[in-house]
Amino acid sequence: MAYEEVIFYFVAALTVLGALGVVLARNVVHSALFLILALLAVAGVFILLSAEFLAIVQVLIYGGAVTILILFAMMLTRVRDMPQALDGPQKPFAALAAAAFLGLSVLAAVSTEWPGETDQITLVPFRDLGESLFRNWAAPFEIASLVLLVALIGAIILARGEEGE
Amino acid sequence: MIPIENFLVLSSILFSLGIYGVLARRSAVLILMSVELMLQAVSINFIAFAVYLSPEQFTGLIFAIFVITVAAAEVGLALAIVLRIYRNKATANVDEVDALKW
Numbered sequence: 001m002a003y004e005e006v007i008f009y010f011v012a013a014l015t016v017l018g019a020l021g022v023v024l025a026r027n028v029v030h031s032a033l034f035l036i037l038a039l040l041a042v043a044g045v046f047i048l049l050s051a052e053f054l055a056i057v058q059v060l061i062y063g064g065a066v067t068i069l070i071l072f073a074m075m076l077t078r079v080r081d082m083p084q085a086l087d088g089p090q091k092p093f094a095a096l097a098a099a100a101f102l103g104l105s106v107l108a109a110v111s112t113e114w115p116g117e118t119d120q121i122t123l124v125p126f127r128d129l130g131e132s133l134f135r136n137w138a139a140p141f142e143i144a145s146l147v148l149l150v151a152l153i154g155a156i157i158l159a160r161g162e163e164g165e
Numbered sequence: 166m167i168p169i170e171n172f173l174v175l176s177s178i179l180f181s182l183g184i185y186g187v188l189a190r191r192s193a194v195l196i197l198m199s200v201e202l203m204l205q206a207v208s209i210n211f212i213a214f215a216v217y218l219s220p221e222q223f224t225g226l227i228f229a230i231f232v233i234t235v236a237a238a239e240v241g242l243a244l245a246i247v248l249r250i251y252r253n254k255a256t257a258n259v260d261e262v263d264a265l266k267w
Contacts, residue, residue: 004167008167008171012171012175014238015175015179016175016178016182017180019178019182019183022186022191022198023182023183023185023186023202028192028194028195031198032198035202036199038179038202038205039205042179042205042208042209043180045172045175045209046208046209046212047214048167049212049216050216051212051215051229053226054208054212054226054229054233056234057233058233061233061237062201062205064235064238066201066237068172069240069241069244070197070198070240070244072244073194073197073244073248074194076248076251077192077194077247077248077251077257081250087189087190087191090189091264093188094184094185094188095185095186095189097184097185097188098181098184098185098188099181099183101177101180102178102181102191104179105173105177105180105181106173106177107172109170109173109174110170110174114169114170114217116217124216124226128223129226132223132227133223133227133230135187137227140231144231144234144235147234147235147238148234148237148238149244150238151237151238151239151241154245155204155241155242155244155245158240158242158245158246158248158249159245159249161249161252163190
Protein backbone atom coordinates (compact mmCIF):
# COMPACT_ATOMS: atom_id res chain seq x y z
CA MET A 1 0.00 0.00 0.00
CA ALA A 2 1.41 3.34 -1.00
CA TYR A 3 2.04 5.90 1.71
CA GLU A 4 -0.59 8.29 0.31
CA GLU A 5 -3.22 5.59 0.74
CA VAL A 6 -2.20 5.15 4.36
CA ILE A 7 -2.53 8.91 4.86
CA PHE A 8 -5.90 8.90 3.10
CA TYR A 9 -7.32 6.17 5.33
CA PHE A 10 -5.97 7.90 8.44
CA VAL A 11 -7.53 11.25 7.48
CA ALA A 12 -10.78 9.60 6.36
CA ALA A 13 -11.04 7.73 9.67
CA LEU A 14 -10.51 10.99 11.56
CA THR A 15 -13.22 12.68 9.46
CA VAL A 16 -15.75 9.91 10.04
CA LEU A 17 -14.88 9.77 13.75
CA GLY A 18 -15.43 13.53 14.07
CA ALA A 19 -18.71 13.37 12.13
CA LEU A 20 -19.96 10.47 14.27
CA GLY A 21 -19.09 12.47 17.37
CA VAL A 22 -21.01 15.48 16.07
CA VAL A 23 -24.24 13.54 15.54
CA LEU A 24 -24.00 11.10 18.46
CA ALA A 25 -22.32 12.94 21.37
CA ARG A 26 -24.54 13.37 24.43
CA ASN A 27 -22.83 16.62 25.43
CA VAL A 28 -23.30 19.50 23.00
CA VAL A 29 -19.90 21.04 23.72
CA HIS A 30 -18.27 17.70 22.89
CA SER A 31 -20.32 17.78 19.70
CA ALA A 32 -18.78 21.15 18.78
CA LEU A 33 -15.26 19.91 19.55
CA PHE A 34 -15.84 16.83 17.36
CA LEU A 35 -16.98 19.23 14.63
CA ILE A 36 -13.59 21.00 14.81
CA LEU A 37 -11.86 17.60 14.46
CA ALA A 38 -14.00 16.69 11.44
CA LEU A 39 -13.42 20.05 9.73
CA LEU A 40 -9.64 19.94 10.22
CA ALA A 41 -9.56 16.34 8.90
CA VAL A 42 -11.50 17.51 5.83
CA ALA A 43 -8.77 20.12 5.34
CA GLY A 44 -6.34 17.17 5.26
CA VAL A 45 -8.47 15.53 2.56
CA PHE A 46 -8.26 18.76 0.55
CA ILE A 47 -4.46 18.68 0.82
CA LEU A 48 -4.48 15.07 -0.42
CA LEU A 49 -6.50 16.32 -3.40
CA SER A 50 -3.73 18.91 -3.97
CA ALA A 51 -6.11 21.82 -3.29
CA GLU A 52 -3.88 23.59 -0.74
CA PHE A 53 -5.60 26.94 -1.08
CA LEU A 54 -8.93 25.43 -0.10
CA ALA A 55 -7.30 23.60 2.80
CA ILE A 56 -5.96 26.91 4.13
CA VAL A 57 -9.34 28.59 3.66
CA GLN A 58 -10.98 25.63 5.39
CA VAL A 59 -8.76 25.90 8.46
CA LEU A 60 -9.17 29.69 8.66
CA ILE A 61 -12.93 29.94 8.08
CA TYR A 62 -14.26 26.66 9.47
CA GLY A 63 -11.64 25.74 12.05
CA GLY A 64 -11.63 29.30 13.33
CA ALA A 65 -14.63 31.47 12.61
CA VAL A 66 -17.54 29.04 12.18
CA THR A 67 -16.80 26.89 15.23
CA ILE A 68 -16.33 29.97 17.41
CA LEU A 69 -19.70 31.28 16.18
CA ILE A 70 -21.36 27.95 16.96
CA LEU A 71 -19.84 27.84 20.46
CA PHE A 72 -21.06 31.40 21.07
CA ALA A 73 -24.56 30.46 19.95
CA MET A 74 -24.48 27.45 22.29
CA MET A 75 -23.45 29.68 25.17
CA LEU A 76 -26.14 32.27 24.44
CA THR A 77 -29.00 29.80 23.92
CA ARG A 78 -28.01 27.70 26.99
CA VAL A 79 -28.47 24.53 24.95
CA ARG A 80 -26.42 22.69 27.58
CA ASP A 81 -29.14 23.00 30.20
CA MET A 82 -31.66 21.23 27.98
CA PRO A 83 -30.79 17.53 27.73
CA GLN A 84 -34.12 16.82 26.06
CA ALA A 85 -33.00 19.01 23.16
CA LEU A 86 -30.57 16.34 21.96
CA ASP A 87 -32.46 13.65 20.09
CA GLY A 88 -36.08 13.32 19.09
CA PRO A 89 -38.37 10.30 18.75
CA GLN A 90 -37.70 10.37 15.00
CA LYS A 91 -34.29 8.74 15.56
CA PRO A 92 -35.02 5.35 13.87
CA PHE A 93 -36.50 7.10 10.86
CA ALA A 94 -33.45 9.36 10.64
CA ALA A 95 -31.10 6.37 10.78
CA LEU A 96 -33.14 4.64 8.08
CA ALA A 97 -33.07 7.69 5.78
CA ALA A 98 -29.32 8.16 6.26
CA ALA A 99 -28.60 4.46 5.63
CA ALA A 100 -30.76 4.46 2.50
CA PHE A 101 -28.93 7.50 1.12
CA LEU A 102 -25.56 6.01 2.01
CA GLY A 103 -26.35 2.72 0.26
CA LEU A 104 -27.61 4.40 -2.93
CA SER A 105 -24.77 6.88 -3.09
CA VAL A 106 -21.98 4.35 -2.45
CA LEU A 107 -23.52 1.99 -5.00
CA ALA A 108 -23.60 4.78 -7.60
CA ALA A 109 -20.01 5.85 -6.85
CA VAL A 110 -18.58 2.32 -7.01
CA SER A 111 -20.52 0.99 -9.99
CA THR A 112 -19.86 3.98 -12.25
CA GLU A 113 -16.94 3.81 -14.65
CA TRP A 114 -15.36 7.23 -14.18
CA PRO A 115 -14.17 8.71 -17.49
CA GLY A 116 -10.86 10.47 -17.97
CA GLU A 117 -9.40 9.29 -14.69
CA THR A 118 -5.95 10.79 -14.38
CA ASP A 119 -3.11 8.69 -13.14
CA GLN A 120 -1.76 11.45 -10.97
CA ILE A 121 -3.27 14.60 -9.64
CA THR A 122 -1.84 17.75 -11.16
CA LEU A 123 -0.91 20.36 -8.62
CA VAL A 124 -3.08 23.47 -8.81
CA PRO A 125 -0.91 26.60 -8.66
CA PHE A 126 -2.29 29.44 -6.55
CA ARG A 127 -1.55 31.85 -9.37
CA ASP A 128 -3.70 30.05 -11.95
CA LEU A 129 -6.54 29.56 -9.49
CA GLY A 130 -6.50 33.26 -8.61
CA GLU A 131 -6.39 34.29 -12.26
CA SER A 132 -9.33 32.04 -13.03
CA LEU A 133 -11.29 33.38 -10.05
CA PHE A 134 -10.78 37.04 -10.94
CA ARG A 135 -11.03 36.73 -14.75
CA ASN A 136 -13.54 34.00 -15.62
CA TRP A 137 -15.50 34.14 -12.38
CA ALA A 138 -15.37 37.85 -11.57
CA ALA A 139 -19.15 38.40 -11.65
CA PRO A 140 -19.96 35.50 -9.27
CA PHE A 141 -17.14 36.73 -7.05
CA GLU A 142 -18.74 40.18 -6.79
CA ILE A 143 -22.15 38.61 -6.10
CA ALA A 144 -20.57 36.51 -3.34
CA SER A 145 -19.25 39.73 -1.78
CA LEU A 146 -22.77 41.15 -1.90
CA VAL A 147 -24.16 37.97 -0.28
CA LEU A 148 -21.63 38.31 2.54
CA LEU A 149 -22.49 41.99 3.03
CA VAL A 150 -26.23 41.27 3.16
CA ALA A 151 -25.63 38.38 5.61
CA LEU A 152 -23.49 40.66 7.80
CA ILE A 153 -26.09 43.42 7.98
CA GLY A 154 -28.94 40.94 8.36
CA ALA A 155 -27.24 39.09 11.20
CA ILE A 156 -26.54 42.35 13.05
CA ILE A 157 -30.13 43.54 12.67
CA LEU A 158 -31.58 40.17 13.70
CA ALA A 159 -29.34 39.63 16.70
CA ARG A 160 -29.52 43.20 18.01
CA GLY A 161 -32.13 43.73 20.67
CA GLU A 162 -34.97 46.12 19.89
CA GLU A 163 -35.25 49.49 21.57
CA GLY A 164 -36.52 49.22 25.12
CA GLU A 165 -36.20 45.45 25.21
CA MET B 166 -2.65 6.50 -6.45
CA ILE B 167 -5.93 6.87 -4.58
CA PRO B 168 -8.91 6.07 -6.83
CA ILE B 169 -11.64 8.71 -7.03
CA GLU B 170 -14.17 6.24 -5.56
CA ASN B 171 -12.48 6.52 -2.15
CA PHE B 172 -13.19 10.23 -2.00
CA LEU B 173 -16.76 9.74 -3.22
CA VAL B 174 -17.45 7.07 -0.59
CA LEU B 175 -15.95 9.27 2.14
CA SER B 176 -18.16 12.18 1.12
CA SER B 177 -21.20 9.87 0.99
CA ILE B 178 -20.53 8.75 4.57
CA LEU B 179 -20.12 12.36 5.67
CA PHE B 180 -23.34 13.41 3.92
CA SER B 181 -25.37 10.53 5.42
CA LEU B 182 -24.13 11.39 8.90
CA GLY B 183 -25.25 14.96 8.19
CA ILE B 184 -28.70 13.70 7.12
CA TYR B 185 -28.96 11.65 10.32
CA GLY B 186 -27.97 14.64 12.45
CA VAL B 187 -30.43 17.01 10.77
CA LEU B 188 -33.31 14.55 11.20
CA ALA B 189 -32.52 13.23 14.68
CA ARG B 190 -31.30 16.28 16.58
CA ARG B 191 -33.78 18.73 18.08
CA SER B 192 -31.63 21.71 18.99
CA ALA B 193 -31.32 24.24 16.17
CA VAL B 194 -27.60 24.73 16.83
CA LEU B 195 -26.90 20.99 16.53
CA ILE B 196 -28.94 20.84 13.31
CA LEU B 197 -26.78 23.65 11.92
CA MET B 198 -23.63 21.69 12.76
CA SER B 199 -25.00 18.70 10.84
CA VAL B 200 -25.71 20.97 7.88
CA GLU B 201 -22.05 22.02 8.00
CA LEU B 202 -21.07 18.35 7.71
CA MET B 203 -23.23 17.99 4.60
CA LEU B 204 -21.66 21.10 3.04
CA GLN B 205 -18.22 19.60 3.70
CA ALA B 206 -19.25 16.43 1.87
CA VAL B 207 -20.35 18.52 -1.11
CA SER B 208 -17.03 20.40 -1.13
CA ILE B 209 -15.05 17.13 -1.12
CA ASN B 210 -17.10 15.92 -4.09
CA PHE B 211 -16.58 19.16 -6.03
CA ILE B 212 -12.82 19.15 -5.49
CA ALA B 213 -12.43 15.43 -6.22
CA PHE B 214 -14.28 15.77 -9.51
CA ALA B 215 -12.33 18.92 -10.37
CA VAL B 216 -8.86 17.43 -9.89
CA TYR B 217 -9.64 13.98 -11.30
CA LEU B 218 -11.92 14.67 -14.25
CA SER B 219 -11.04 18.17 -15.50
CA PRO B 220 -7.63 19.13 -14.11
CA GLU B 221 -7.08 21.89 -16.68
CA GLN B 222 -10.18 23.79 -15.53
CA PHE B 223 -10.79 25.08 -12.02
CA THR B 224 -14.60 25.04 -12.09
CA GLY B 225 -14.92 22.59 -9.20
CA LEU B 226 -12.37 24.40 -7.06
CA ILE B 227 -14.04 27.76 -7.68
CA PHE B 228 -17.38 26.20 -6.80
CA ALA B 229 -15.94 24.89 -3.55
CA ILE B 230 -14.74 28.40 -2.70
CA PHE B 231 -18.26 29.71 -3.27
CA VAL B 232 -19.72 26.88 -1.19
CA ILE B 233 -17.48 27.95 1.71
CA THR B 234 -18.48 31.61 1.23
CA VAL B 235 -22.19 30.86 1.22
CA ALA B 236 -21.79 28.50 4.19
CA ALA B 237 -20.14 31.28 6.19
CA ALA B 238 -23.01 33.66 5.37
CA GLU B 239 -25.54 30.94 6.18
CA VAL B 240 -24.02 30.16 9.58
CA GLY B 241 -23.96 33.83 10.57
CA LEU B 242 -27.57 34.46 9.56
CA ALA B 243 -28.93 31.18 10.91
CA LEU B 244 -27.31 31.65 14.31
CA ALA B 245 -28.72 35.18 14.49
CA ILE B 246 -32.18 33.73 13.78
CA VAL B 247 -31.69 31.02 16.43
CA LEU B 248 -30.68 33.69 18.92
CA ARG B 249 -33.80 35.69 18.08
CA ILE B 250 -36.03 32.62 18.52
CA TYR B 251 -34.38 31.89 21.85
CA ARG B 252 -35.02 35.44 22.99
CA ASN B 253 -38.69 35.31 22.02
CA LYS B 254 -39.59 31.76 23.08
CA ALA B 255 -36.85 30.90 25.62
CA THR B 256 -35.97 27.73 23.71
CA ALA B 257 -33.82 26.67 20.77
CA ASN B 258 -35.63 23.35 20.39
CA VAL B 259 -37.10 23.15 16.89
CA ASP B 260 -39.97 20.88 18.04
CA GLU B 261 -41.28 23.65 20.27
CA VAL B 262 -41.17 26.33 17.59
CA ASP B 263 -44.42 25.25 15.93
CA ALA B 264 -46.44 28.48 15.60
CA LEU B 265 -46.87 27.81 11.86
CA LYS B 266 -47.87 24.18 12.35
CA TRP B 267 -51.48 23.47 11.42
